[in-house]
Amino acid sequence: MKKVAKLVLIVLLVLIMFSFSSCAIYGLSVIGNRNTSILNDTRYRSIEDLHEAYLTAFSEAYYTRGPTSDFYPKEKVFDFSEGSDVFVVCTYSSQMDGVDESNSLMIYIAKQDSDGYYLEVPDNFGVGSIFCAILYFNTNYEALANEWYYSEYITKDLDVCYGFAYKNKNDDYTLYFDGVKMKEVSCIDPFTQEEFTLCYGISDKTYSVLEMFFIRKNKRHTLEVKQREY
Numbered sequence: 001m002k003k004v005a006k007l008v009l010i011v012l013l014v015l016i017m018f019s020f021s022s023c024a025i026y027g028l029s030v031i032g033n034r035n036t037s038i039l040n041d042t043r044y045r046s047i048e049d050l051h052e053a054y055l056t057a058f059s060e061a062y063y064t065r066g067p068t069s070d071f072y073p074k075e076k077v078f079d080f081s082e083g084s085d086v087f088v089v090c091t092y093s094s095q096m097d098g099v100d101e102s103n104s105l106m107i108y109i110a111k112q113d114s115d116g117y118y119l120e121v122p123d124n125f126g127v128g129s130i131f132c133a134i135l136y137f138n139t140n141y142e143a144l145a146n147e148w149y150y151s152e153y154i155t156k157d158l159d160v161c162y163g164f165a166y167k168n169k170n171d172d173y174t175l176y177f178d179g180v181k182m183k184e185v186s187c188i189d190p191f192t193q194e195e196f197t198l199c200y201g202i203s204d205k206t207y208s209v210l211e212m213f214f215i216r217k218n219k220r221h222t223l224e225v226k227q228r229e230y
Contacts, residue, residue, distance in 0.1 A: 034156050036120040039127070043116030047086055050110055050117045051076045058127045073106055073132075077190045082183070086110040086117060087162075087200065089135065091190060102191050107164055108132040109153060120155065135164045135198065137189070139171070141225060145218035150177075152206060159206045165223060167197040176224040177201030 039057060044050040051073075058072055074091045081087070092106040109131055110119050122129050133151035136144060150163040163177035167184070175182045182201035189196055207220060 034154060035123045036155050037123055039119040039121050043113070043118050045116055047079050047088060047110065047117050048076065050119055051088060051090070054108075054119060054127065054130075057121075061127050071106065073108065075190075077105060078187060079110075080185050081112065082200075082202075084111055084113065086112050089187070089198070103137050105135040105190075106132055107135055107151070107162075109151065109162060131162075133162060133164050135166060137166050137196075139166065139168065141165065141175070141223040144223060145221075149223075150221050154206060159204070161203045161206055161221060163201045163203060163221060163223070165199040167199055169195045169197060171197070172228055174226050174228055175199045175201075176222075176226060178203035178205045178221055179224070 039050075040053055042053070044053065055073060062072065071092045071094050074093055076088060076090045079086055079088045086109070087107055088110055089105050089107050108119075110117055112118075119130065121127055131151045131153045134148050136147060136149060138144060144165070149165060150161055153160050153162060161178070163182070165175050165177070165182065167173075167175065169186075177199075178201070180201050180203055182199040184197050184199050187196055187198045188194070203221065205221065207215060
């Protein structure tokens, strides 16, 4: 019995250390992301030009400094704007196997001003940690609580969180991200060519590095389903 208890204790300690190290890495990445620079110090004439520059920069970083992310962007599918934010939706691949993910898309947030489109790059971690989230083709919103369906956009001048969710074209309900009604835009699934609804919301709920050590990922933000009222 003593050997079993000792083994259980060792396993628990390993799990605690793994959890702590994961939180520490994420916390450090958040600290590093506060200071940003502009990709290539350039404003681009179109979002397509910016996306191509992003792909080139990521490719160069990957081959010269080794893997920089668990996934990397590929073809741009579409984009839409909200104020100065430009949400760029694209396919992506896992660097582990290089296979396109057919059940989700990647979304990153570019910016636009009077001089054109630009992309903020975290100074300490480079293009591998540009603010982005995953759009899962999944309406099991409770399951999404354990996934990166949101992106903490934390810089020196701005602390917000962007949430994204998928809905079938004819789903008759409204989604709320952190209690805020999500806006909707019609999109085409590049894998099936079927229309769907992309929901997006902006929340001012963000967390300090210390809070991230103690608040689990699936408890930081909420997705709520409410039936439409007529």
